[in-house]
């Protein structure tokens with residue numbers, strides 16, 4: 028990591044410049060009316076999310092800072108923030124930009140001072156309840172910070188990990204930073220606990236969009252999200268040393284919460300999750316040792332649950348999971364023509380996969396379904412993260428679900444075409460799974476039985492996809508000339 032003084036003139040290098048841009052574009056709404064941090068705040072946030080607006084609550088009751096949110100609740104805003112063309116920025120463009128950044132990481136720089144440490148609060152001045160932290164859902168355990176990036180270092184390798192981890196407030200100077208079993212933070216917790224040393228941890232809130240996006244990426248444990256953040260931003264991420272521990276944290280953030288993990292207190296907690304269910308978690312408590320912030324700091328919050336910003340950011344990890352499933356199935360099923368793996372919050376937390384084949388015998392699809400579920404994958408085994416695998420003939424477009432549905436409901440007439448595979452070890456986020464995290468998997472053979480091929484052919488008009496209506500329809504007030 029090189030050392031430099033802070034000197035940058037970049038496009039979006041902090042959250043504030045992005046917020047100014049959104050406000051100029053009429054994309055940001057201000058709420059000056061006093062709002063209660065309980066159901067009232069969550070209700071208004073959810074309504075603003077439905078409008079896909081960014082927002083600032085200037086007066087959250089009991090809080091000393093404004094609450095900002097919704098800046099990334101549309102995909103095109105990522106395009107705007109990351110220097111791409113917002114008008115044509117979709118999932119494919121986003122996925123590609125992330126892959127480029129991962130392949131060309133940019134080392135962060137350490138700076139001697141930064142705005143995130145303009146105000147330093149320690150000792151009795153620490154009060155997490157002075158932050159406008161919402162309680163989102165009825166049965167949530169309490170108030171949750173949802174847009175913090177958690178920063179830790181592995182005790183042996185020294186490699187930094189950064190991820191978005193929901194954090195429950197349990198006291199003026201105590202919180203619980205959650206880490207799912209697949210997260211690198213969980214591995215850091217385990218390694219520090221085993222080492223017997225105190226574990227330093229920091230949360231940065233209100234980081235620039237590139238850094239927040241990088242934190243949401245699922246990277247291998249030996250890669251560092253600061254480097255991907257720099258690549259996405261087009262300039263190195265600036266880091267400053269914490270005031271109460273040795274960690275480096277973003278110099279341009281709005282807030283930094285510094286702490287030490289207390290493995291002596293584990294806290295069971297509950298929050299409404301991205302797929303629209305409650306998710307129980309259990310994590311060690313953190314003793315907060317300092318809060319630092321900008322002079323006129325804005326707190327950032329992401330509306331929890333099945334809501335737009337949570338899901339656009341969640342997609343950052345989803346792209347990688349889809350790639351991993353695709354790669355594993357391609358290896359397990361070399362005869363696959365096309366494979367489409369997708370995760371959508373509306374279909375739960377698990378993936379669905381469509382595989383097209385040029386079928387040679389009627390047992391082949393079931394065999395393919397079994398082999399595909401048995402595939403590996405660098406993030407998860409396929410069976411753990413995939414709920415349903417559908418095999419279709421090669422005339423079906425695997426990316427068009429109405430085409431795939433048509434095949435399922437028009438080409439399958441025997442029970443052997445619908446496979447129910449019981450007792451599969453599932454991902455913990457499949458909340459419906461039973462004892463031992465066991466759940467069912469579904470395979471559907473939506474191919475034509477070979478004996479029926481003649482009667483199940485789809486009616487097509489030859490050459491229809493080449494027709495251009497403008498070559499035929501008369502223009503207003505005139506007649507099309509003969510070809």
Ligand SMILES: Cc1cc2nc3c(=O)[nH]c(=O)nc-3n(C[C@H](O)[C@H](O)[C@H](O)COP(=O)(O)O)c2cc1C
Nearest residue numbers: 190191192193205206207210211212243244245340
């Ligand atoms: C809004 C939001 C909240 C999240 N909350 C959690 C969480 O509480 N625990 C967790 O392990 N992952 C959570 N994630 C997912 C991780 O940030 C994401 O999977 C990341 O890739 C994990 O990185 P890691 O493997 O380096 O730990 C959340 C993601 C988003 C976008």
